[in-house]
Amino acid sequence: MSEDSGAPSEDSELVDRANTAFYEAMERGDLEALSALWLGEGDDGAEDVTPSCVHPGWPVLTGRGEVLxxxxxxxxxxxYIQFFLTDVAIAVAGPTALVTCTENILSGAPAEEGSDLGPLVGQLVVATNVFRRTDGGWKLWSHHASPVLAETDQDESDEPPA
Known part of the structure; x- marks a missing residue:
């Protein structure tokens, strides 16, 4: 975790905890916990913002209901899904915080016949999470995730020699 000013502040620590709670709720499949982390109509500081989300390959989703x-x-x-977060950077500016990170995702499809778990798939995604300070703590305002296109050996061989 890092912050623009160097030393982590109390706010950046709280934002880091809220960000971690978001990914942990996803891993557990806990929609109730995840819902509590998103801005809602009753949250102080949420009057002038509308939650939004972009999942990799999806259009923009706007509004708490659509996001949830x-x-x-x-x-x-x-x-099954597990997130290993790397390159986490946190910046706090007044009532708003920006978290950028790389989501190293390991997920499993539904189980195939005779198996406890379907095939596991790894994926690399970069994410930006925007939080808003409320009386109930830091809440997600926006999540935007984009896949990272990894270079393959084929891509490297297509380049002309230097």
């Missing part, structure tokens, strides 16, 4: 429905759908269709 997307997570319910993902959780219902994901047997």
């Amino acid at each position: 429905r997307s997570y319910a759908l993902i959780m219902a269709n994901t047997e």
Whole structure:
């Protein structure tokens, strides 16, 4: 974790905890805990913002209901998911915080016949999470995740020699 000013502040520590709680709720498939982490109509500081989310390959989802429905759908269709976060950077500016990170994701599809777990798939995604300070703590305002296109040996051989 890092912050623009160098030493971590109390706010950046709280944002880091909220960010970690977001990913842990996803790993557990806990929609109730995940919902509590998103800005809601009753949250102080949420009057002038609308939650939004972009999952890799999805269009922009706007509004708390649409965002939470997307997570319910993902959780219902994901047997296993684990996030290993790297390159986490946190910047706090007044009531808003920005977290950027790399999501190293390991996920499993539904189990195949005769198996406890379906095939595991690894994926690398970069994410930006925007948080808003409320009376109830730091809440997610926006999540935007984009896949990282890794270079393959084929890509390297297509380049002309130096």
